[in-house]
């Protein structure tokens with residue numbers, strides 16, 4: 001049994017972020033929260049104490065692990081970005097020893113930033129994917145992960161025939177989906193419709209359904225990407241239409257970006273239960289555009305947030321959430337006429353970083369909340385002291401905007417202290 005003590009922040013919904021100023025959180029030996037509530041601790045070995053806060057672990061639902069050490073390379077147009085950064089970063093992963101070492105750095109950095117669950121793309125190499133899963137298993141990170149799938153319009157070294165790609169992906173999924181007591185999941189990961197044959201996309205959809213795995217891909221990322229899809233699939237309306245035809249829109253599908261979605265596409269995404277992963281820092285970094293979070297939410301789209309690494313330069317998810325709020329404000333003030341709606345509030349940011357994201361990943365029965373019986377994914381942080389002196393309704397906002405990674409003192413996943 002481990003005992004944590006501090007101010008407890010519990011996102012209850014998109015509009016309600018509950019604070020308990022002096023709370024005790026006990027984690028049982030089964031890795032679940034055993035007791036949560038107000039109180040003082042007498043235990044001398046309690047973690048936290050005065051000045052500390054206890055938060056649910058943060059969820060990053062879209063990133064590319066091979067690009068971990070390629071963050072912040074600005075000044076490249078999208079095609080140059082792919083040729084000079086994305087493809088070389090993935091090609092290195094042919095060396096499985098290199099992939100394993102990079103995965104170690106990735107896990108260390110991710111945990112140091114307070115992220116306890118990721119949905120991440122790998123490289124198109126089976127052995128590298130296997131070695132990364134071994135690191136994820138050993139180090140304790142919660143992850144949805146998969147071998148990148150593409151068989152065209154990518155450098156030859158990164159392309160593999162659809163049959164072989166699907167065989168390798170199926171073997172990886174059979175071994176790793178649900179492993180480590182459900183902490184690891186497999187995602188069939190077609191890169192984009194432009195980079196995948198129909199055979200590969202239909203095969204990925206069928207295997208994901210058969211094995212009850214996730215699917216992750218990209219949609220509506222930029223105007224250039226949408227016109228490339230249109231050129232390749234002249235009989236389809238757009239990339240969402242292609243995914244629908246291939247069977248890739250499901251309640252276990254995570255689509256990154258969704259910057260350029262119209263109302264019909266929003267409805268199609270909503271009706272299929274597909275999750276859209278908003279990557280506001282990446283959308284700006286690569287000049288893809290400003291995603292209309294408020295319009296997506298109004299249409300009922302399931303959403304989570306993603307760092308989009310390395311399209312997004314920063315793995316710290318509160319920074320990504322702040323950018324989500326700021327992007328919504330920018331769209332509002334630049335609309336003609338100026339918008340009158342309320343942009344999302346900080347309470348909604350905490351929600352979509354934690355329990356809201358867990359819902360979008362179909363994991364909200366297990367993670368995303370500090371409640372008895374939930375798996376103990378949480379952080380103990382020591383933010384600036386003045387935050388606790390503010391009126392309670394201002395505290396979640398001040399914490400969101402001022403928390404920094406060096407203030408994270410303990411990270412727990414499934415009850416195990418994993419860092420920093």
Ligand SMILES: [Zn+2]
Pocket residue numbers: 062063064218256308
């Ligand atoms: Zn991506």
